[in-house]
Amino acid sequence: MKDTVLITGGLGYVGGRIAQKLSESSDYLIRLGTRKLNVEQPQWIRNASIVNMDLSSDADLDAACKDARYVVHLASVNEIDSAVDPEQSMIVNSLGTLKLIRAAERAGIEKFLYFSTAHIYGAPLVGKITENTLPRPVHPYAITHRTAEDFILAAHDRKAFTGIVLRLSNSLGAPAHPEVNRWMLVANDLCMQAVTVKKLILKSSGIQRRDFITLSDVGRAVLHFLKLTASQCYNGTFNLGGENPIRIKDLALFIADRCKDIFGFIPPIVCPEPRINEVSENLEYRIDKLKKTSFSLQSNFTEEIDSTLKFCKQFFGSI
Known part of the structure; x- marks a missing residue:
């Protein structure tokens, strides 16, 4: 049952x-x-x-x-x-x-x-x-x-x-259907920009780290x-978490590189300079307790980015 x-x-x-x-x-x-x-x-x-x-x-x-x-x-x-x-x-x-x-x-x-x-x-x-x-x-x-x-x-x-x-x-990843409106999330936003405006505009310097x-x-x-x-x-x-803390700027660079492989072009990255005294602080979002239950991360970061880019092209873009 x-x-x-x-x-x-x-x-x-x-x-x-x-x-x-x-x-x-x-x-x-x-x-x-x-x-x-x-x-x-x-x-x-x-x-x-x-x-x-x-x-x-x-x-x-x-x-x-x-x-x-x-x-x-x-x-x-x-x-x-x-x-x-x-x-x-x-x-x-x-x-x-x-x-x-x-x-x-x-x-x-x-x-x-x-x-x-x-x-x-x-x-x-x-x-x-x-x-x-x-x-x-x-x-x-x-x-x-x-x-x-x-x-x-x-x-x-x-x-x-x-x-x-x-x-x-x-x-991180493509939504199940196009009616989902979560394109303000940073990875989704960058994928959407790559497809619709063909450039990646960051709202910050991009040196802060996030776990994905x-x-x-x-x-x-x-x-x-x-x-x-x-x-x-x-x-x-x-x-x-994904044990994958990266800088936002590095995420943008990665998405730009995937655009080259998938769509044949590299979108330029536009971002402001770091503020005075702004530093890129380390982040360790630990999942040791989760792993003690015999869970392990298996999914492919590249595949999720690729699927999100293709999803954006299918439903929103005209590259």
Whole structure:
């Protein structure tokens, strides 16, 4: 018998790719939770159903969780909208998560995976960061996710379900479908610029470092956690990164080089000079705890960049 997995935000950027990965397994029935109304059955995934759900509605949440065994929770107000309206961010990201937790408990959910953000550790992210690093979130997006984390971990500690908090760094890869609007993310933005304007314009000097993990590995991590026993999940908190901290400028150079191989041209890179006293600080976003559960990164960084460039050309560009 197949187990039902509710993926909130399942039509979104990360959620869509996770759903596609889980659909490759014959063990699961995928239920995609969305606040959008009258959504047609998506063609980019098999073995999936759609459930309309408002995180403020107990009735919606009870219906979404009914007969499910697992919840993968990604639905949230994004970082841009959180900065504009921190109160709404708190209502959705924090209170909405609490209401979903209560619905999950009523439904007897066995395991609850929550996608948080690396930025709960502060901004900018520098130095060596482990799960023992003191969280000092600054941005409303990070603050509201940190609050939601505590609700998840409290439920985990009282054994309401196995609660897992995944502190995601920067995900990288093409979305599952063109309706996803996450082109403000730095790697996606650069790929889009390469295709549409044929140059890469950086908003900063590009010497800051960020950790990137492919969406393929994110999907694999979810599959991995669904299979783990409660004891293998330790205290429930895990960093989820790619052990791939690179400078933004180097990312741009890499994307420009891939454009040469794929499209036959090298887009110029435009960026401001570093500020006075600005330095490129080291970053180690450690995933040792995750690797102790026998998870290993496998996906190819180049393939994800290539697929994103080709996706942009197919749906948005005319190179």
